[in-house]
Amino acid sequence: IEAVRSRLSAERAAREREAREAAARSRRREELLARARAALAAGRPATALLLSRAARSADPAGPEVPEPDAARNRYGRAALVVPFTDGTGGRVSPETFRETLEAALRKAVDGAWIGFPATSDPGAIRIEGRVESLALSAPEKTVSTEEVEYVKSRSRRANPEFARISRELDLVRRRIPGAARELEARRAEVRALREIGDTARVHLSTSRRYGPYSEAAYYRHLGNARRLEADAEAELDRLRAAEADLRERLSRTPRILVTERKGRASHRVVTVTRTGTAAASYRVLAPGNRPAGTGSARAVHRAADRGYPALERIGLAADPLEVPDDATLAAGTLEALAGELARRIREDLLRLFRPLLEAARERERAGDRAGAAERYAAYLLAVGDTGSPERALAAEKVRALLGLAVDGSGTAAVPGGRTPR
Numbered sequence: 299i300e301a302v303r304s305r306l307s308a309e310r311a312a313r314e315r316e317a318r319e320a321a322a323r324s325r326r327r328e329e330l331l332a333r334a335r336a337a338l339a340a341g342r343p344a345t346a347l348l349l350s351r352a353a354r355s356a357d358p359a360g361p362e363v364p365e366p367d368a369a370r371n372r373y374g375r376a377a378l379v380v381p382f383t384d385g386t387g388g389r390v391s392p393e394t395f396r397e398t399l400e401a402a403l404r405k406a407v408d409g410a411w412i413g414f415p416a417t418s419d420p421g422a423i424r425i426e427g428r429v430e431s432l433a434l435s436a437p438e439k440t441v442s443t444e445e446v447e448y449v450k451s452r453s454r455r456a457n458p459e460f461a462r463i464s465r466e467l468d469l470v471r472r473r474i475p476g477a478a479r480e481l482e483a484r485r486a487e488v489r490a491l492r493e494i495g496d497t498a499r500v501h502l503s504t505s506r507r508y509g510p511y512s513e514a515a516y517y518r519h520l521g522n523a524r525r526l527e528a529d530a531e532a533e534l535d536r537l538r539a540a541e542a543d544l545r546e547r548l549s550r551t552p553r554i555l556v557t558e559r560k561g562r563a564s565h566r567v568v569t570v571t572r573t574g575t576a577a578a579s580y581r582v583l584a585p586g587n588r589p590a591g592t593g594s595a596r597a598v599h600r601a602a603d604r605g606y607p608a609l610e611r612i613g614l615a616a617d618p619l620e621v622p623d624d625a626t627l628a629a630g631t632l633e634a635l636a637g638e639l640a641r642r643i644r645e646d647l648l649r650l651f652r653p654l655l656e657a658a659r660e661r662e663r664a665g666d667r668a669g670a671a672e673r674y675a676a677y678l679l680a681v682g683d684t685g686s687p688e689r690a691l692a693a694e695k696v697r698a699l700l701g702l703a704v705d706g707s708g709t710a711a712v713p714g715g716r717t718p719r
Contacts, residue, residue: 320359327357342668343368344676345700352702355711373676374411375650376422379403382578386432390632395429398633402640403647409682412647423590423650425643427580429635430594434627435573442567448612450561457555460548467544470537477534484527491520563612571602572622574631580639582646591646595638599631651680655688658695671699678704 334349347369379400381392400414403425415422494516575598582591605619658673674695681689693704703711 323357323359327353330356337672338368340668342672343372344679345668345672347679348675348696348700348702348704351709352711355709369676369679370411373651373654373680374413375647375680376413376415376419377403377647378415378419378422378424380424380426382426382580383428385428385430389432389628390429395632395636399425399636399639402633402636403643406640406644407647407682410648410684411680411682421585423585423647424583424587425580426583427578427639429632430577430579432576432628432631433574434624434631437570437572437621440569440571442569443564444567444606445562445564446609446612446614447560447562448614449558451559453557453559454554455557457552460551460553463544463548463551467541467548470541470544474534474537474541477530477537481527481530481534484523484530488520488523488527491516491523561612563609563614565606565609565614567604567606568619569602569604570619570621571600572627574599574601574627576631576635578635578639580643582643584650590650591643593642593646595635595642597631597634597638599627599634601627601630648681648684651677652688654680655692658692662695667699671696674699 330349330353334346334353337343337349338346347365350365379396381396382390382399384390384392404414575596577594577596579594580592581589584590601622603620603622605617606614608614608616654673654677658670658677661667661669661673674692678689678692678696683689697703
């Protein structure tokens, strides 16, 4: 009795603890949402966004927390990629390269608040430039000799494991009908005893004996019958589970084992390589055609294929040689060039958010903690997961001013689970 009381007391204490923790999570969530609404009403949308995310982190099981779009609308930037001019004498399609570069930039700035509008936007950042050169080399052929492993012969024999599992499966299947009959017999015995009990109940209440049974002997017999019924049911379940397991193992076991005898042979391999090189220059213009960055990039792209003739004596099929054509090589080279440009342009685009850091420092020096926190939060969210010292500084300031820890993906949480004031 004491053990049962102790267990029930522990379960009740655990439920009460879980209820208190759930209530605390819900309370923190509501407090953070109230702060987020107040920040949004005060014109601090980046602060409101971080507080909303912290509310969601505080109680993940609670209702969905909507994220306000006002922060991205205020602090985000639009970038328009203009078709680059062609300095290769018609070998580059300006529009095709623009699409390739925009795709590379989308990937490079993923997570940052930089959008690429489908139509011209007078307030957008302009990215323009010129593809200076595109050169494709002639095929370079090299010949080498390589060794290849091949199968000289194969031998087949029956798998003894397959035979063993088959025997076990056959034995189990033969025992199942008997186990089913045993279970049915035990169930019939229990039904019969219950019928006797229903008939005897009135007599047992007035007489200590009914037929051959005393009341105690009857219930003892009924209990034994129920145990035998349960044992028979367990045995049938065990046999059926064993049958399913053996059937599954048999399906994974090969009936025939094949042993291969390997050999090695030499064959002639021809490799053809082509190299493409490209260069481009670019400039980034902020609204009002203010220069925000210039630079250049160069890319090298190599494409190769190898082939060899058939070796009929070992059953080696020929691998035809496919020389990369000009169009394929040029597309690969320009894609590589777009990737190099995107890595450089990305830094120029993210640099356009630095005025937020400068404004945050000015507000902090002026004693405006809320204004400083808003701009640090905006910078943190706008640049995405850069891993830069500037972003790390903004994260430290947000933690100090708002009491929020923000990870690389922009997810916010309250350190230690306590709602900051």
